[in-house]
Every structure is written in structure tokens, then in C-alpha cells.
Amino acid sequence: MSNANGFHPGERRPLIELRRLFRYFGETRAVEDMSFKVYAGEVFGYIGPNGAGKTTSMRILATLDEPTAGDAFVDGFSVIDDPDRVRRRLGFMPDYFGTYQNVNVREYLDFFARAYGMRGSERRRAVGSVMEFTMLNKLAEKPIDGLSKGMKQRLCLGRTMIHDPAVLILDEPAAGLDPRARIELREMIAQLAQQGKAVLISSHILTELAEICDKVGIIETGQLLAVGTVDEISAKSQAKSQVRLRTLDDSRPLRAWLSQQNDITNLTAEAELMTFNHDGGQKEQALLLRKIVEAGFEVVEFASKTKSLEDVFLHVTEGRIQ
Amino acid sequence: MTSLPSSNAANSSPSESRVSSLVTVLSQIGAWLEALGDRANPILVKETRQALKSRQFTGTFFIVLVACWIASFAVVAISGPSVYYGAEGSTMLIVYSAILAFPLMLIVPYSAYRSLAAEQEDNTYDLLSITTLTTGQIIAGKLGSAVVQMLVYLSAVSPCIAFTYLLRGVDALTILMVLVYFFLASLGLSLLALMAGTAAKVRYTQVILSVLLVLGLAWFFFASIFLVGGFIQESYSFLRETWFWVGNLAFLTVYVTTFALIHAAASAQIAFSSENRSTPIRRIMFVQQACFVGWVAGALSAEDTLKDLGGAIFASAFFLGLYWYAMGALLTSEWPYLSRRVQRSLPQSKMGRMFLTWFNPGPGTGYVFCVANLSMIAITGLILIGFFSSVMTTNPSVDQLLYFLLIGWSYTVIFLGVGRLLISLARRFVYVSMTAGFLLHVILLLVACGLPQILAFMSSPNGSVQYGLLHMTNPIWTLYLLVNNGSTAIEAATLSFILIPAALIVLLLNMRSVSAEMQYQRSLLPTRVAEEEAELHPEPEAKASNPWEEEEKASEQ
Ligand SMILES: Nc1ncnc2c1ncn2[C@@H]1O[C@H](COP(=O)(O)OP(=O)(O)OP(=O)(O)O)[C@@H](O)[C@H]1O
Numbered sequence: 001m002s003n004a005n006g007f008h009p010g011e012r013r014p015l016i017e018l019r020r021l022f023r024y025f026g027e028t029r030a031v032e033d034m035s036f037k038v039y040a041g042e043v044f045g046y047i048g049p050n051g052a053g054k055t056t057s058m059r060i061l062a063t064l065d066e067p068t069a070g071d072a073f074v075d076g077f078s079v080i081d082d083p084d085r086v087r088r089r090l091g092f093m094p095d096y097f098g099t100y101q102n103v104n105v106r107e108y109l110d111f112f113a114r115a116y117g118m119r120g121s122e123r124r125r126a127v128g129s130v131m132e133f134t135m136l137n138k139l140a141e142k143p144i145d146g147l148s149k150g151m152k153q154r155l156c157l158g159r160t161m162i163h164d165p166a167v168l169i170l171d172e173p174a175a176g177l178d179p180r181a182r183i184e185l186r187e188m189i190a191q192l193a194q195q196g197k198a199v200l201i202s203s204h205i206l207t208e209l210a211e212i213c214d215k216v217g218i219i220e221t222g223q224l225l226a227v228g229t230v231d232e233i234s235a236k237s238q239a240k241s242q243v244r245l246r247t248l249d250d251s252r253p254l255r256a257w258l259s260q261q262n263d264i265t266n267l268t269a270e271a272e273l274m275t276f277n278h279d280g281g282q283k284e285q286a287l288l289l290r291k292i293v294e295a296g297f298e299v300v301e302f303a304s305k306t307k308s309l310e311d312v313f314l315h316v317t318e319g320r321i322q
Numbered sequence: 323m324t325s326l327p328s329s330n331a332a333n334s335s336p337s338e339s340r341v342s343s344l345v346t347v348l349s350q351i352g353a354w355l356e357a358l359g360d361r362a363n364p365i366l367v368k369e370t371r372q373a374l375k376s377r378q379f380t381g382t383f384f385i386v387l388v389a390c391w392i393a394s395f396a397v398v399a400i401s402g403p404s405v406y407y408g409a410e411g412s413t414m415l416i417v418y419s420a421i422l423a424f425p426l427m428l429i430v431p432y433s434a435y436r437s438l439a440a441e442q443e444d445n446t447y448d449l450l451s452i453t454t455l456t457t458g459q460i461i462a463g464k465l466g467s468a469v470v471q472m473l474v475y476l477s478a479v480s481p482c483i484a485f486t487y488l489l490r491g492v493d494a495l496t497i498l499m500v501l502v503y504f505f506l507a508s509l510g511l512s513l514l515a516l517m518a519g520t521a522a523k524v525r526y527t528q529v530i531l532s533v534l535l536v537l538g539l540a541w542f543f544f545a546s547i548f549l550v551g552g553f554i555q556e557s558y559s560f561l562r563e564t565w566f567w568v569g570n571l572a573f574l575t576v577y578v579t580t581f582a583l584i585h586a587a588a589s590a591q592i593a594f595s596s597e598n599r600s601t602p603i604r605r606i607m608f609v610q611q612a613c614f615v616g617w618v619a620g621a622l623s624a625e626d627t628l629k630d631l632g633g634a635i636f637a638s639a640f641f642l643g644l645y646w647y648a649m650g651a652l653l654t655s656e657w658p659y660l661s662r663r664v665q666r667s668l669p670q671s672k673m674g675r676m677f678l679t680w681f682n683p684g685p686g687t688g689y690v691f692c693v694a695n696l697s698m699i700a701i702t703g704l705i706l707i708g709f710f711s712s713v714m715t716t717n718p719s720v721d722q723l724l725y726f727l728l729i730g731w732s733y734t735v736i737f738l739g740v741g742r743l744l745i746s747l748a749r750r751f752v753y754v755s756m757t758a759g760f761l762l763h764v765i766l767l768l769v770a771c772g773l774p775q776i777l778a779f780m781s782s783p784n785g786s787v788q789y790g791l792l793h794m795t796n797p798i799w800t801l802y803l804l805v806n807n808g809s810t811a812i813e814a815a816t817l818s819f820i821l822i823p824a825a826l827i828v829l830l831l832n833m834r835s836v837s838a839e840m841q842y843q844r845s846l847l848p849t850r851v852a853e854e855e856a857e858l859h860p861e862p863e864a865k866a867s868n869p870w871e872e873e874e875k876a877s878e879q
């Protein structure tokens with residue numbers, strides 16, 4: 001029997017779920033029919049070009065905006081009907097920093113801890129551990145107006161997790177961070193996922209996402225084009241690997257030979273160097289190499305590169321702008 | 323817990339050493355507030371901390387302090403030795419009141435407005451609104467920090483006020499009353515300013531609102547000086563009169579209920595849209611009306627005769643008619659669909675559905691709510707006239723009163739009803755916000771008053787316009803003539819023959835959508851919510867909040 005929320009008893013409940021979510025701004029279709037689920041302990045990466053609808057859908061999840069149609073659920077609670085319950089278990093880090101005048105780092109965190117209803121020693125402990133986690137201890141008494149961009153970003157992340165929410169929504173948390181801070185952020189997020197939190201994170205820096213995300217969703221013009229692990233998406237998008245081939249001397253005979261093969265496309269050549277796309281996995285590539293060698297060509301280099309998240313992204317999206 | 327930085331003196335120049343000693347004193351207040359516990363409103367705690375560090379706040383504090391000292395020296399210098407035997411106390415109190423009015427009437431309310439507007443500008447409002455603070459707590463926190471500021475300003479002036487007492491010519495009770503009036507006025511203005519702050523979501527309205535607010539506050543600033551000045555001069559006789567205290571009590575009732583109403587409205591402005599934002603407001607309206615009627619009844623019963631009954635009925639009908647028209651114009655602009663969240667807590671029993679449905683959000687229920695309240699008042703008035711017409715004085719006359727109740731009732735029912743129909747018609751094509759709906763009501767009234775005027779003006783040869791049946795759509799002129807020139811001036815009998823059936827027809831026309839709104843049934847709690855409720859409150863057996871729910875429980879079993 002499935003209940004009002006559509007879950008079967010015993011089935012694991014996703015911490016984040018978008019169910020046929022739409023959000024229009026007049027003619028602009030910022031979010032169009034998006035559905036996906038994120039479970040506890042998962043990091044879900046959100047990739048999409050500018051204006052794809054990442055921030056819009058995240059704001060809806062954070063109960064700051066309302067969908068035109070559809071619904072989103074956090075730990076089974078609807079963001080439309082029970083925003084109060086959603087807020088208790090959700091931390092949202094927007095892509096801007098909200099600043100107060102005449103407030104220092106500790107007071108800032110203390111304020112939000114109070115605002116989430118934490119009291120006494122519980123609150124002091126929360127503020128202390130968040131400052132430790134984000135390494136802001138030394139800046140505790142510093143006015144937040146005077147913080148650098150990266151420090152603000154940390155404080156923002158700290159504020160997001162002050163009430164130990166089960167769900168974290170991070171909108172471009174790595175923007176403006178130096179390489180070291182990025183690595184640290186990555187570690188922090190991995191740690192949070194290990195604690196059993198569900199993390200939804202958007203970023204433009206794809207290499208970063210590929211490493212920490214269990215799943216990614218690629219969106220463009222409000223639509224979810226592909227969801228899954230990076231490998232799954234690569235496979236689904238008929239990923240061809242790119243092969244680089246170098247011969248000992250003149251490559252023209254080999255070029256002619258290769259153009260006869262039917263699983264090879266996009267063949268380009270430059271003196272001894274050739275590159276082409278090859279359909280098929282590693283096994284097929286090994287076979288191809290043997291055939292080339294058996295046909296008597298002298299190969300000095302054979303390198304195949306599987307597609308990166310970046311290539312997948314470029315392949316899946318089309319650069320549409322609305 | 324954080325200790326407030328009391329070591330500011332270490333890195334400040336000597337000229338700031340006085341400031342820093344003040345800061346130490348103030349930080350004591352902060353520490354005391356801290357100790358007051360975790361229970362304090364988070365916004366209050368944060369803003370008190372901010373205020374203690376803000377230059378604007380300490381600056382104003384010093385200006386007030388210095389102004390008081392200068393004023394004191396000036397008076398002592400001018401009156402010379404006579405200060406010992408002359409009764410300069412009341413003059414001094416007026417001067418200090420004028421000084422105190424500046425921070426209390428201008429600075430405190432305007433800072434309250436700014437602090438809410440700044441949350442929007444500095445992007446902190448989003449962060450604040452997704453915490454578990456309720457919107458009521460947000461407004462209360464902002465008000466609380468306004469109160470803290472008020473208290474600090476009051477304490478700056480308190481030594482000077484004690485000085486006026488020593489100068490003689492003014493008694494302690496007068497001083498206390500002046501302070502109470504200032505406090506209440508400043509608190510009320512701060513709440514209004516916050517209400518303006520919640521309405522200012524777009525840059526353009528923000529600019530207009532802040533200009534209007536500053537003008538309004540400036541007007542209040544001067545008005546308060548004159549009023550308090552007048553009060554201080556007359557207080558000697560006032561304070562011995564019973565009516566003065568009764569009047570104050572009545573005023574306090576109005577103040578408290580209106581305060582609650584605006585607080586609820588301001589909270590509703592920033593609440594999320596599926597929340598029930600109407601029912602709490604309607605409850606307060608209901609209570610406010612009950613208080614009003616209670617005071618009128620009390621005032622009447624305090625007198626020996628019932629000769630003022632007619633005047634009381636007239637005044638009540640006039641005020642409550644206006645009240646329900648204004649409130650009705652807002653309530654009938656509400657959105658006609660109930661969110662799933664609201665549907666969870668709809669009344670279920672037969673009695674509950676009959677009496678409590680009208681407290682549910684929605685323009686139709688809002689219309690019926692206003693009409694029902696107004697009808698109750700009108701019927702009570704008619705019954706009282708029926709019983710006591712012989713003992714009432716002749717001004718206003720009995721037939722004037724009767725027609726005033728009937729025609730006034732009809733006008734309110736017609737205008738609210740037609741306005742509501744227009745709004746729902748407009749909503750088929752465009753989005754009509756609550757403000758737009760309210761404006762539609764105002765425009766309807768203006769057109770109804772203005773159109774016959776124009777027609778009559780164009781058709782009359784010499785340009786003078788006489789009242790006639792053509793003007794019956796003009797409630798203002800009609801009722802004005804009825805009260806001033808009597809029932810014959812407007813052919814009241816004919817008019818009620820037309821208006822009362824018209825009102826009933828409008829009422830009927832509205833019933834279709836009212837019944838649509840009544841179709842909503844209580845919906846079950848989503849399983850997930852029920853699950854959590856059971857977890858959080860292991861005993862789901864809630865006490866019945868009204869007798870009807872008990873019946874409902876019994877019928878469930
Ligand atoms: N408040 C709004 N009013 C009108 N249009 C909006 C509003 N917010 C977003 N949009 C539009 O919705 C679309 C999606 O915007 P969104 O901010 O979600 O994109 P994004 O994926 O976060 O982009 P970016 O990578 O640049 O942050 C855009 O076309 C944007 O113009």
C-alpha cells in the first residue's frame with residue numbers, strides 16, 4: 001500500500017525529492033518538469049550552464065520560493081505544505097553572503113543557532129564545533145564585514161550547518177575559493193556525507209564535482225537532461241573515447257586504412273599524429289590496435305582518453321539560452 | 323557565551339574615553355540581558371549587541387543627554403534664584419518631553435523600519451526566514467529591540483525628569499503618565515513602521531513608503547509635543563476626574579486590540595503562503611468589536627437613564643459600519659483557494675462548520691463574516707430601539723435611527739458584495755493582489771459617488787445639483803443628509819424599498835462562490851506529518867479547544 005506521500009512502507013525514504021517540479025517566471029521556464037531523489041549519505045551534483053535553473057530549484061527546496069506546479073519534499077515533508085518542518089532539517093547556503101553590521105563571527109553563528117531554537121550549552125557546543133569544523137576559530141571576534149571572500153564562504157557554510165541539518169543545499173559553495181580552500185571544502189563535504197547527510201551541490205567547476213559526487217544531474221533550460229553517476233551518464237550519452245595514434249613515419253596509408261573501419265569517426269591527422277573518436281569500450285580498442293599492428297603499420301603511441309565530466313557536459317547540453 | 327568587548331578603551335583615542343565608559347555601562351546592560359537567559363528572542367539579543375556597537379545609537383544617546391543638560395542650565399540661568407521658589411517644574415517637563423520626543427517618535431520607529439528593510443537589502447532576510455523562527459517572533463524581536471532602545475533613551479532623560487519633580491509645580495503622577503504615553507506612542511509607531519517594512523518588498527514601494535513614514539513620524543513628533551504640553555498644563559485637574567481614567571482605560575482597550583491586529587497583519591505579510599494568515603486576524607477583529615460593544619454598553623449602564631441610547635446606537639452603527647467596510651474590503655480581496663495546510667485544520671462538526679467556517683480564509687467567508695457581524699449590530703440596534711424608543715431623546719429621532727441602521731447596513735452589504743464580485747471577475751483574467759482588491763473597492767465607491775454627480779451636473783441647466791434618487795448610489799451624501807436633514811430629505815422610505823432588496827440580491831449573488839468555499843472539507847494529515855507528530859508528542863489526545871470539537875470527537879468514535 002502506498003501512502004499519501006507515495007512511499008511504500010519499508011522503502012528507504014529519500015531525503016530530497018523533486019516531483020515533477022515546474023517554476024515559470026512569466027515566459028521564462030526556469031524549471032520544467034524536474035524529478036530526482038537524493039538519499040542519506042549521498043552527494044548530488046548539479047551541473048548546468050548559467051541560467052539553467054539550478055538556483056531556482058534550490059531556492060524552492062529551501063522554502064524561499066514556490067513552484068508553479070509540482071512539489072518537492074525534504075525528508076518526506078512538502079516544501080509547500082510544511083515549510084516549517086522542512087526548515088528544521090535543512091541548511092541552505094545561497095550564492096550570496098548575508099551580512100549584518102557590527103556583528104562578529106561568533107555572534108553571527110550564535111544568532112543563527114538561537115534562531116534555530118538552540119539553547120544554553122547545546123548552542124555553545126554547536127557554535128564551537130562549527131567554528132572548529134570551518135576553521136574559523138582564530139577569527140571568532142572579527143567583524144564579519146571585514147572578512148575575505150573565502151572566509152565569508154566558510155562562515156556561510158558554518159551557518160548552514162549550525163543546527164546539524166540532515167539535508168544540505170549548497171549553491172556554488174566553491175566560488176571564490178583558492179585551490180587549497182577548495183580541497184578543504186571538498187573534504188568537508190565528503191565528511192558531511194559520511195555523517196549521513198544528503199548534500200545537493202551546484203558548481204560550475206566540473207572536475208570538482210566529479211570527484212565528490214555520487215550522482216550528478218545535468219540541467220539546461222530548466223530540464224534535467226541526464227541523471228546518474230558520471231560513468232552512467234558517459235555511457236548513456238554514447239560516449240566515444242578519443243584515441244591518439246602516432247606512427248613511425250608517414251601516416252597516410254594508415255589513415256586510408258582507418259577510414260575504412262566503421263566504428264571510427266572524426267578522423268584528423270597532422271603529419272604522424274592522428275586523432276579520432278572510437279565507439280566501443282576498452283576491449284574493442286585492444287582489438288583495433290591488434291588489427292592495426294597485424295596490418296603491418298608501425299605504431300609508436302596509442303593513447304585513449306575516456307570522456308571527462310566536462311566532455312559529457314558539453315555533449316549533453318547544447319548551450320541554449322532562454 | 324560571548325562576553326561583550328569591554329576593552330574598547332584600550333585602542334581608542336582619549337577623546338573617545340567617555341564614549342567607552344558609556345560602552346562599558348551599556349555592555350553591563352548587555353550582560354544582564356544575556357543573563358536574562360536563552361529564552362530571550364534571538365533578534366532582540368542580536369540587535370541589542372549591534373546597537374551597543376553602533377555609532378548612530380551612541381551618537382543619538384549623547385545628543386539627547388547633552389540637549390537635556392543644556393536645557394537644564396538654560397532654565398536655571400534664566401530664572402536665576404527664583405528657581406528655588408517658583409514652580410518651574412511643569413515648564414521643564416514640557417522642555418524635556420520635547421527633547422525625549424525626538425528619539426522616541428522619530429529615531430526609534432524609523433530604525434525599526436530600517437532594520438527590517440535592511441534585512442531585505444543585505445540579503446539576510448532570506449537567511450532569517452528559513453530559520454525556525456515564526457514570523458510573529460521576527461516582528462516581536464524587532465519590536466523588542468525598539469523597546470530596549472526606548473528604555474535606554476528614557477534612562478538618559480530620567481535624571482532630568484527627576485529634577486523637574488524637585489523644581490515643584492508638577493506631581494509624580496503627571497510625570498508617570500507622560501512617560502507612559504510616550505512609551506505607548508513610540509511602541510505603536512514602531513509597530514506601524516515594521517508593518518510598512520514588511521510591505522516594502524520592491525524598491526519603488528520602499529522609497530514611497532519610507533518618505534510617507536518619515537512625514538508621518540515628523541507629524542507625530544510635533545503633535546506629541548503639543549499634546550503632552552497641553553496635558554502637563556491641565557494635568558492637575560485631569561488627574562482628579564473619573565472620566566479621565568475611564569477614558570484612558572477605554573483608549574488602552576483600543577490600543578491593545580489594534581496593536582494585536584497590526585502585529586498579526588504584519589506577521590501575516592511575511593508568512594509563507596500556505597500558512598493560515600486570515601483566521602488569527604479575524605479572531606482579533608471579532609474581539610475588537612466585542613470590546614467596543616462592551617465599552618458602549620458599560621458607558622450606558624453607568625448612567626441613570628437611557629436617554630443617550632439613541633446616540634450610542636448611532637455612534638456604534640457609524641463606527642462599526644466603517645470598521646466592517648474597511649476590514650471587508652481587505653477580507654474580500656483574499657485568495658479564494660485554501661492551501662492543503664489550511665484544509666488540515668478546518669472545522670468538522672456541524673456546529674463548527676456553521677459558526678467557525680466564517681473564520682476560514684477566503685473572500686466569500688470574509689464577506690459573510692463582515693455581513694454577519696454588521697447584521698448582528700444592526701439587529702441589536704433595532705431591538706433596542708423597539709424596546710426603549712419611548713425613553714430615548716429625540717436627537718437623533720427614532721425614524722432617523724431606524725433608517726440609518728437599515729440603509730447603512732444595505733450600503734455596506736451592497737458595496738462589499740459588488741466589490742467582491744468584481745474582484746472575482748477580474749481574477750478570471752489577471753492576477754489581483756490584496757492591495758489591488760482593496761483599491762478596486764475604493765474605486766467602486768468613488769465611481770458610485772462621482773458618477774451620479776457628473777450626470778446630474780451635465781443635465782442641470784444652471785450647474786447646481788440637488789439630491790435625488792439618482793444619488794442613491796452615493797452612500798456618503800445619502801447618510802449625511804439623513805443624519806442632518808432627517809428622513810424626508812432623502813425619501814428614506816422609498817430608498818429602503820430599493821436598497822434593502824438590492825442588498826439581499828447582492829448577498830444572494832455572492833452565495834454561489836461562498837458555497838464553493840464552504841465545500842472544503844478537513845483533509846487528513848499527510849502520513850509523514852502524522853508520523854512526526856506522534857514522535858514529537860507521544861500523546862496525540864489533544865484537548866478540545868471548543869465545545870464543538872468535543873461533539874466532533876464523540877461522533878468520530
Ligand atoms: N526572480 C526572477 N524573476 C524572473 N526570472 C528569474 C528569476 N529568477 C530566475 N529567473 C530566470 O530563471 C532562469 C534560471 O535562473 P537560475 O538563477 O535558476 O539559473 P542558475 O542555473 O542558477 O544560473 P547560474 O549558473 O548563472 O547561477 C534564468 O533564465 C533567470 O533569468
Ligand SMILES: [Mg+2]
Pocket residue numbers: 054055056095171
Ligand atoms: Mg545560480
